[in-house]
Amino acid sequence: MSAGDDYRAVHLTPPGSKASILFGRGVSSAQPGSIDSLLLAVDDIEAAREELRSRGVDVSEVFHDVGGSLGGGFIADTAARAPGPDPERRSYASYASFKDPDGNGWLLQELTERLPGRV
Numbered sequence: 001m002s003a004g005d006d007y008r009a010v011h012l013t014p015p016g017s018k019a020s021i022l023f024g025r026g027v028s029s030a031q032p033g034s035i036d037s038l039l040l041a042v043d044d045i046e047a048a049r050e051e052l053r054s055r056g057v058d059v060s061e062v063f064h065d066v067g068g069s070l071g072g073g074f075i076a077d078t079a080a081r082a083p084g085p086d087p088e089r090r091s092y093a094s095y096a097s098f099k100d101p102d103g104n105g106w107l108l109q110e111l112t113e114r115l116p117g118r119v
Helices: 045-054
Strands: 008-012 021-025 038-042 063-065 081-083 095-099 105-110
Touching: 038 045, 045 095, 045 105, 063 095
Parallel strands: 038 105
Antiparallel strands: 008 021, 063 081, 095 105
16 A cells, blocks of 8 residues: 555455554654564464575574473573474464564464463
8 A cells, every 4th residue: 555655554464364464654653673573473383484484584493482481581582592493382382583674573473272262
């Protein structure tokens, strides 16, 4: 969508999702590259990672919390990351990261089964 040079937007809604992503020029006052840890839930982290890599995106290796937590504190503390997917392959516990062309940080999070009460 475009409305001149001051506004350009890309609006994505994954198939079957109730959530959307909107980004572009004139959408936010945030400076390009200032956003970190935007989260994309995927059902197969290896397939999603390979899809991005096949399109030229530099994606990290898959990682998980060395302490086994699902809390997420290890996301910012890279020293608390362990290589590879979660050893128990729990939903919400395996990640990979990448940056978009503006330098914003994104996380892929493998979500194979939703926690109770989440749709």
